[in-house]
Amino acid sequence: MTDDADGPTAGPDADTGDTGENDVDTGDTGENDADADLSLDRFHEALEGEERPIATASEVARRLGTTQSAARDALAALVDRGEVDRLDVESDPVVFYPTDWGRLATRERVVAFPNRREIVVDRPTQYTRARLSQFAYLVDTTGTEPGTRGYLYRIRQEDVWAAPFDDADALIASLRSVLPRRYEHLEDWIRDQWRRAHRFRLYTHEDDYVVLQAASESLMGNVADQHLDDDHLRAPISETEAWVNEEAVAEVKRALYDAGYPVEDDRDLETGDPVDIDLTTDLRAYQETWVETFLERRSGVYVGPPGSGKTVAAIATIAAVGGETLILVPSRELAGQWREELLDHSTVDPADIGLYHGGQKEIRPVTIATYQIAGMDRHRSLFDSRKWGLICFDEAHHVSAPVYRRTAELQSKHRLGLSATPVRETGSEEEIYTLIGQPIGADWDALFEAGFVQEPEVEIRYVPWRDELAQNEYASADGRERRRLAAENPAKIEEIRYLLAAHRDKKALVFIEFLDQGEAIADALDVPFISGETPHRDRAELFRRFREEGVGKAEGDGSPAVRDSDDLDTLVVSRVGDEGIDLPNAEVAIVASGLGGSRRQGSQRAGRTMRPAGSALVYVLATRGSGEEEFAQRQMRHLARKGVRVRETNVAE
Missing domain, CATH: 3.30.70 (Alpha-Beta Plaits)
Structure with missing residues (x-):
């Protein structure tokens, strides 16, 4: 569940054995033996410490730090109240167990590993998750159904540095509110990190x-x-x-x-000329919290799944700051999309929005530019000379890439990043947060459970070789050629046909990495293929036609079809579809290749189907017996850690 081989596994069977530390189940409770008042919750804690559903009075006494006599009397009181039952057995005169067994199985349980600064929570309440999100990083989750998952949190130094508290005492109080007892070593480390963040x-x-x-x-x-x-x-x-x-x-x-x-x-940075803009869309409660937190810090990265409304929250931030704004995006398509979003969700004057990229170059109170153009020497001085009140870095993970890094040196009073998943394979997450700001956002699972974002169902489908020649080519190849041949397994085209036929009433995206494969799939399905070689004007038109409502699949052999000359229900897309392109009615994503890519890319492709309403299905095709199996599992494990359900299927020979 976690890349840390020494880490615990979240879930009902989490290993809470000897780690050389004091866990939740040991230690003095600090209560007086003579007046121990045993509650049902404390009895549950004793059972968890024993890792058994029953316990003797002596075991309860040891776990709760009281005398056997006091424990026996307290247990008798619980029996009298009908909360605990007792049973005489040969090996020990009496054992006790909860009358309500189900409550023991479903209650929240918190286990702390202070030396590793990790916390495992089974079936956490919303309160516990909200508290932990203030100072801990969600590393992993297990389970498939909301309300049954186990969570692994880790408290990192950067989480303490960015914790939204006025002082260390307030942070420690929040920590104590969720942990089963005090851990002085952990608290001392947190206080030291807090001091470091203010030096x-x-x-x-x-x-x-x-x-x-x-x-x-x-x-x-x-x-x-x-x-x-x-x-x-x-x-x-x-x-x-x-x-x-x-x-x-x-x-x-x-x-x-x-x-x-x-x-x-x-620093007293300028906000530039004022911008007359008001938000016209109501914010959700968590979006309001994002904006409020950002305004207090003046920097940060909104982190949330596609469909969670990061762009709308960013527009609300632009309106709140009210100063000249530079929005940096990775592509011209996103620049145009941002302009439309600004017009749809705010009162900004269209004349106050400028686009600055390879196609046109306008500087306005709100300027939308591509990272590549803004980082070029011949344009850099122009951007440096402006007194930006806010710089917004869309798809913020780009900032740590060498080709885009120079844009992060542009200075402004406020710095905002947007990203569904800021992780980069180089492990430069901290660099992103240094250059822009600390993460701000709800965890994905919370948005799924609240119904704000439709949780996608991800299925890895292991496709066999059905072409002996292709399989032999793969066996004799190596390196990149071997990966390409596995990606282009001809049997995948048949599998794509099958999936599209099974969902003929849904809009579908087919993702590929290799251009030859994209063209082959598009030809076989008789649908458009969009790649980096597609002219920008054609891309925009195809995306527009795909967004049109009221289309479906043709009857017959299940092949996708165009209902009329202006509507599309299936697109084959290369990497240009990975980031930010808003296709809100995409209900099915089929990842045909690209499994050698990053975890972020896997999240982006799955994220194309994450929307506030409607079904969301992601199929990942991996050639059985090839390196794609491992790549698929690695990418989807990243999604599973965020609470997304993932299942696996072997396609028949």
């Missing part, structure tokens, strides 16, 4: 230059001087302050973050 700050001097301030002389000498390059600081001002090279602000923040000291950025 350096950037501020604007009254003479209008940037200053780095350390909390002490030793921090400036032993941390800043050792981790910052000579060109990061212009000159010392005092024993605890230094004049910062403004062009190196991003590098200063990154270097100190890597040293374990996140920098508070209190």
